[in-house]
Amino acid sequence: MSELIVKEKEIVVPGEELANGMDFLPGDGTYREGEVIKANKLGLAVVDGRAIKIVPVSGAYLPKRGDTIIGKVMDITYSGWIINTNCAYKAMLSLKDATSDFIAKGADLTKYYSFGDLVVANIYNVTSQNLIDLTLKGPGLKKLTGGRIINVTATKIPRIIGKSGSMISMIKDATKCQIIVGQNGVIWVDGEPKNEIIAVDTIKKIESNAHKSGLTDEISKHLEEAMKGE
Amino acid sequence: MNENAKKHICNYLEKGVRYDGRKLTDFREVVIETGVSGSAEGSARVKIGGTEVIAGVKMAVEKPYPDTPNEGVLMVGVELLPLSSPEFESGPPNIKAIELARVVDRGIRESKSFDNKKLCIVEGEKVWAVMIDICTINDEGGLLDCSGLAAIAAIQDARFPKYEDGVVDYKTKTDKGLPMSKIPIPVTVIKIGNNFIVDPISDEEKVIDARLTVTSIENGSICALQKGGDSALSLDDVKTMVEIGLEKAKELRKHLKVK
Amino acid sequence: MYKKRFDGRDWDETRPIEAKVGIIKRANGSAMFKIGDTIAYASVFGPRELYPRFLQNPERGLLRCNYNMMPFSGSGDRVRPGPNRRSKEISMVTQKALLPVLNLEAYPNAVVDVFIEFPQTDAGSRCAGICAASLALADAGISMKDLVAAVAVGKVDDKIVVDLNYNEEAYDHVEGGVEGAPVADIPLAIVPSTGEISLLQMDGEISKEELFEAIEAGKKSSKKIAEVLRKALKDKFTGDTNE
Numbered sequence: 001m002s003e004l005i006v007k008e009k010e011i012v013v014p015g016e017e018l019a020n021g022m023d024f025l026p027g028d029g030t031y032r033e034g035e036v037i038k039a040n041k042l043g044l045a046v047v048d049g050r051a052i053k054i055v056p057v058s059g060a061y062l063p064k065r066g067d068t069i070i071g072k073v074m075d076i077t078y079s080g081w082i083i084n085t086n087c088a089y090k091a092m093l094s095l096k097d098a099t100s101d102f103i104a105k106g107a108d109l110t111k112y113y114s115f116g117d118l119v120v121a122n123i124y125n126v127t128s129q130n131l132i133d134l135t136l137k138g139p140g141l142k143k144l145t146g147g148r149i150i151n152v153t154a155t156k157i158p159r160i161i162g163k164s165g166s167m168i169s170m171i172k173d174a175t176k177c178q179i180i181v182g183q184n185g186v187i188w189v190d191g192e193p194k195n196e197i198i199a200v201d202t203i204k205k206i207e208s209n210a211h212k213s214g215l216t217d218e219i220s221k222h223l224e225e226a227m228k229g230e
Numbered sequence: 231m232n233e234n235a236k237k238h239i240c241n242y243l244e245k246g247v248r249y250d251g252r253k254l255t256d257f258r259e260v261v262i263e264t265g266v267s268g269s270a271e272g273s274a275r276v277k278i279g280g281t282e283v284i285a286g287v288k289m290a291v292e293k294p295y296p297d298t299p300n301e302g303v304l305m306v307g308v309e310l311l312p313l314s315s316p317e318f319e320s321g322p323p324n325i326k327a328i329e330l331a332r333v334v335d336r337g338i339r340e341s342k343s344f345d346n347k348k349l350c351i352v353e354g355e356k357v358w359a360v361m362i363d364i365c366t367i368n369d370e371g372g373l374l375d376c377s378g379l380a381a382i383a384a385i386q387d388a389r390f391p392k393y394e395d396g397v398v399d400y401k402t403k404t405d406k407g408l409p410m411s412k413i414p415i416p417v418t419v420i421k422i423g424n425n426f427i428v429d430p431i432s433d434e435e436k437v438i439d440a441r442l443t444v445t446s447i448e449n450g451s452i453c454a455l456q457k458g459g460d461s462a463l464s465l466d467d468v469k470t471m472v473e474i475g476l477e478k479a480k481e482l483r484k485h486l487k488v489k
Numbered sequence: 490m491y492k493k494r495f496d497g498r499d500w501d502e503t504r505p506i507e508a509k510v511g512i513i514k515r516a517n518g519s520a521m522f523k524i525g526d527t528i529a530y531a532s533v534f535g536p537r538e539l540y541p542r543f544l545q546n547p548e549r550g551l552l553r554c555n556y557n558m559m560p561f562s563g564s565g566d567r568v569r570p571g572p573n574r575r576s577k578e579i580s581m582v583t584q585k586a587l588l589p590v591l592n593l594e595a596y597p598n599a600v601v602d603v604f605i606e607f608p609q610t611d612a613g614s615r616c617a618g619i620c621a622a623s624l625a626l627a628d629a630g631i632s633m634k635d636l637v638a639a640v641a642v643g644k645v646d647d648k649i650v651v652d653l654n655y656n657e658e659a660y661d662h663v664e665g666g667v668e669g670a671p672v673a674d675i676p677l678a679i680v681p682s683t684g685e686i687s688l689l690q691m692d693g694e695i696s697k698e699e700l701f702e703a704i705e706a707g708k709k710s711s712k713k714i715a716e717v718l719r720k721a722l723k724d725k726f727t728g729d730t731n732e
């Protein structure tokens with residue numbers, strides 16, 4: 001009785017019917033209306049066993065526990081730093097999570113992180129109101145110096161990273177740039193100016209073509225061509 | 231201002247390259263399209279790279295100002311539409327919009343590129359009031375120069391509506407346009423560290439030390455200047471920036487249709 | 490008598506429609522919706538932080554809509570920049586037209602801002618704005634049950650028409666010294682999958698039966714418009730992106 005209406009990896013729009021019948025389960029980005037499962041986001045329909053979900057192709061970042069993000073220090077209070085995470089919700093980095101150093105009461109907090117500083121931090125808690133708790137204690141978490149920042153659509157980050165980091169490693173190796181990718185769509189690149197430009201260009205190319213197949217080969221070729229000129 | 235970001239950009243500029251790969255005094259691609267609004271008497275859409283604005287000309291018959299009874303009125307307005315950037319808020323024009331409008335306006339007015347006496351219908355009673363409104367559509371930096379080009383292109387596209395028996399018929403356009411004797415082009419030159427660039431992208435706009443908008447006409451005469459930014463300029467800086475402004479205006483002028 | 494439409498269309502035919510998505514790169518989502526000579530641009534920013542704080546709602550995000558005409562977009566005189574009573578009312582009904590399909594519980598304390606602007610208009614602007622806003626919201630990845638399709642229907646003389654243009658709205662018919670009934674102008678917004686009405690306004694004069702006939706015509710039309718909207722969203726991905 002149940003039938004799949006949509007094709008795997010098809011682009012679907014909000015309200016579009018994906019499947020008919022109770023055998024299918026509504027996953028992320030979908031909802032059930034009676035017997036029918038419909039999309040509630042613009043994205044790619046993915047069938048995973050009996051579940052149908054939508055992989056969104058756009059959308060502002062929504063914070064998730066465990067995500068590593070890149071943020072900017074916006075404000076300093078007596079209990080810590082307020083970090084802008086490029087989404088609708090503020091993040092708090094409290095004294096105890098900022099450093100293993102003992103920070104005396106009334107100490108000058110700008111000595112650690114100052115206004116405008118960029119940090120790579122980990123989200124260890126998201127409240128029901130989407131307020132974010134960050135920590136800078138952990139491997140790879142730190143203040144960033146130098147480098148440049150680009151913003152991409154957060155939903156494209158998995159594609160930019162690639163399977164087991166294969167895509168981003170390819171770019172790092174080819175351009176000899178340090179690259180740190182935040183799940184919130186903020187990416188930090190540091191290297192020689194000409195190489196940074198190629199890395200940024202490549203990342204933007206992946207962002208616009210994320211929904212296409214054969215991307216890895218295309219990007220590999222693109223990097224080869226671009227670096228030849230260097 | 232973020233010192234880190236500024237240092238990184240200066241590093242690029244000292245090596246002769248911008249964040250988007252351009253040379254220091256390269257403009258992004260300029261695209262001008264006229265006649266984009268059927269309800270305006272004249273209009274133009276200008277894109278410089280990803281930055282886009284639309285300018286529209288509206289004409290009305292009004293009473294002249296008492297001190298210029300035989301002159302019409304020409305004025306430029308700018309709206310930084312919240313639609314075009316997350317940084318623009320709804321509300322009355324802020325100082326950025328006001329400055330932009332006044333600089334573009336001054337370039338056109340003070341160069342006397344348009345004879346306001348030609349706008350007179352009945353001395354002391356009726357004159358044409360020409361309003362040029364520039365609306366931003368997408369802000370990726372460099373709005374001033376983009377607006378300057380759009381205003382000129384819209385004026386060149388404008389045609390008077392039919393005016394008979396004291397009534398303006400907006401549905402019928404005449405062949406009569408607004409001939410400009412000179413084409414003033416504003417070019418904003420930006421100083422970051424010891425480097426001079428034109429056509430900034432948003433990242434660059436955030437780290438400028440100072441800027442100088444140079445509006446010039448075909449024969450190389452300067453008809454308007456505006457210095458902005460928090461830092462002061464040396465005389466040598468000004469000389470360099472004026473040179474760049476004049477040279478770039480020549481290039482930009484080529485994008486406008488020649489009558 | 491209004492025997493034939495000024496532009497030769499069928500009574501239930503809309504003007505030619507063009508829709509494009511993703512035209513304003515600085516926005517999270519954006520779209521252009523053109524119907525006849527009315528062009529609407531819409532930009533969506535959000536979910537983003539909401540100020541002032543007292544507007545924040547811990548149960549759901551806030552939807553804010555702003556309808557504005559560019560000064561050169563009116564049919565005659567210049568439109569003075571800035572909000573006025575008409576644009577504020579239209580902003581409000583636009584917000585109400587879009588709310589039923591949006592799943593704002595996904596964005597507690599945040600705001601989704603929609604800005605609608607017009608470079609040129611020829612009647613039907615609020616409906617065009619709602620269509621553009623629907624597209625921009627979907628383009629921005631906002632969680633929504635369905636799109637919203639809007640069109641103005643009405644009665645000109647004795648004919649029920651779909652998608653009135655400016656000349657029809659202004660139609661003033663006098664026959665045999667008797668003034669005809671004022672044109673009925675009915676802006677309508679429909680949720681395509683359920684047929685529910687999220688915008689309904691009317692001015693002019695119309696009988697009860699004719700009103701419902703007009704709404705039926707509007708519903709039919711909105712289904713076709715919804716098809717155009719869906720295609721515009723999908724077209725964004727089938728084109729060649731040059732990056």
